[in-house]
Amino acid sequence: MTGDERQPRPRRLSTWTTRRWLRVGVAASLVVLALLGVAGALVMGRTQSISNNLTDVRSPSLSTAFRLETALVNQETGIRGYGLTGIPDFLGPYRQGLVDQKAHARSLEELLHGDRARLDDLKAVREAVDRWQEKIARPIAAAPPGSPPSLAAEQVAGGKAAFDDIRAALESQQERLREDRVQARADLQSTVTLRNWVFGTIALLMIALAALVFEGLRRGINRPLERLGADARIIAAGDFDHPITPTGPADLRRLSGEIDFMRRRLVRELAFTEEARLRLDAQAADLQRSNAELEQFAYVASHDLQEPLRKVSSFTQLLRRRYGGQLDERADQYIDFAVDGANRMQTLISDLLNFSRVGRVHNAHQSIDLDTVLEETLAALSVAVEETGATITHDPLPDLVADPSQMVMLWQNLIGNAVKFRRPGETPRIHITAAREAGLWRFTVTDNGIGIPPEYAEKIFVIFQRLHTKDTYSGSGIGLAMCKKIVEFHGGTITVDPEYRNGTRMTFTLAPEPSQSPLPSALPEATRANAEAAR
Incomplete structure (x- = not known):
């Protein structure tokens, strides 16, 4: 046989x-x-x-x-x-x-x-x-x-x-x-x-x-x-190693085999997920340590770094007042470079601190009236508004649950940019709208300024990214990056309208009750590279 x-x-x-x-x-x-x-x-x-x-x-x-x-x-x-x-x-x-x-x-x-x-x-x-x-x-x-x-x-x-x-x-x-x-x-x-x-x-x-x-x-x-249901209940109770025994006609046996294959696949996925969770726990611990170091850096930047910087700025300004004109023209130019660099460094450190505090320090959500917030912002920008003769109009703005300090910074940066980046010889005209759309509030800030080319619509929200030299338009290059961070912290998005040609139209959304999950304050490698380039 x-x-x-x-x-x-x-x-x-x-x-x-x-x-x-x-x-x-x-x-x-x-x-x-x-x-x-x-x-x-x-x-x-x-x-x-x-x-x-x-x-x-x-x-x-x-x-x-x-x-x-x-x-x-x-x-x-x-x-x-x-x-x-x-x-x-x-x-x-x-x-x-x-x-x-x-x-x-x-x-x-x-x-x-x-x-x-x-x-x-x-x-x-x-x-x-x-x-x-x-x-x-x-x-x-x-x-x-x-x-x-x-x-x-x-x-x-x-x-x-x-x-x-x-x-x-x-x-x-x-x-x-x-x-x-x-x-x-x-x-x-x-x-x-x-x-x-x-x-x-x-x-x-x-x-x-x-x-x-x-x-x-x-x-x-x-x-x-x-029997298949009993095996499935045992597996659902947590015993993922319990095998499913095929019984009955051929198609039911195939179904049992497929479910058992799915069980084995889930066991492998769970093992992989557990391993990934352990890695995420380790990364979370590393991130927590990194955040603690960033907190320490923020403290040092706000106290220890600014103190010697103020001394450098004060003494270089004193040097310019006392010895200006007594040295040669190149020496006066060097002194001006030193004073300007110290002032810009101080401004840069202050803006970086404000950027890092978004979602970390400024996180006191409460019901606020955006009309009142806008009035406070316009009061803070009154000098620039009066100097340029800017006309600022707005629709009725809603009440939101948000952080008041962040909302002030958001409006101040958007309106400040609209006033600053104006056309030569033309009075700035700025209009603000608000409309409810799909559970969110959509806002627009429209001006008649110099505009933003479509190819730079994404780059302008990167920290330290500038479209003009500091001699043409002053600033640190952090304003729109801070706006993006504030809007995303409140559950929205911000973009530039590429179809608007008579100036700039910034469009952003805010949730009526945004999630209060703080954003990580660590600077990515690209941000550090931009910071080095700005220096």
Whole structure:
């Protein structure tokens, strides 16, 4: 025996799917039901046939035979009375009996159509009637009325024997018709009994078939699904190593296998996620240490670095006031460079501190009126506004839940830029709008200034990124970066409208109740590089 022959062959039924089992089960059930229906129809047809034969043939035939006998008796009575008395009134029943005889004989012949034996009985009755009428009835009926002749009296006396033949034929006919009716009733009763047994058997078979189908569904579908559900609940409870055992038809086994594959995949993903979580915890710890170092740096920058910087600035300014003009022109220029550099460094450190405090120090969210915030901002910018003659208009602004200090810095930078970057010889015109849009407030600050080229629409929000030299427009290059950080901290976005050509239109959104998740204050490598370039 070869190795292939020793291997167990998979059972053919084990490859059947639920759909195939259902198709086979439904087909078998339909075949059984069809056979039962045919059997029931045959029994019902047999019962109906016997019932119709009894009610439409046998019982009416016997009743018609009785009425035929009555018609013949009426004929015999009328003939005997007329023969004995010669009174014409006795011929009335005779003549009516003839009419009834013909009608009843014809009805009986129609009822017994196809029954040779009963038609023979009817024929015997007719022959006996014909003999009696020929020998007795017609001659007596043909005799003139009045006193009966002696011949008529003799015929009446002899007619009794001839009519007894008719009676015997009628009794024989009626007896057989009675036997046929009794037999039909017996057949009907037996057929009804058979029908009851057949339909009882059909009911039992249908119950057995329903029970078989139910048990097949329970074993083939419900039980595997219950087992699969139990395994899934165990896994959902946290036991991810619990295997799922495939059971049931082929498609349910495939489903179980796919779910078990998904379980194994989830186990691997969970292991990877746990490893990633541990790495994130380590990175969070590193970030926390880095933030602590940044806090220390901010403290040093706000105190220790500014103190010597103020000394350098103060003494270089003192040097310029006392010795300005006493040295050569180049020395005065060097002193001016030193004073300007110290002032710019002080401004840069102050702006960096303000930038780092967004989301870290300034994080006191409360309900504020933006109209009031805008008035405070315009009051702080009143000198620049008066010098340039700027016109600032705005729509009604909403109330928001935000940090008041950050909102002041936001408006101050946006409006300050609009005033600063004006066209030469043209009065600045600034308009502010606010509109509710998709659960957010969308604001626009539109001016008639020099504008921003579309290719710089993203770069202007990078810290220290400048489009002009410091000699043309003053500033540290942090203002719009700080605006971006403030807007994003309040759950919004800020962009430059690239389609606006008559100046600059800044568009930003703010959430009515922004999430208060502080943004990291660490400067990225690109920011540090920009800082070095600015120096």
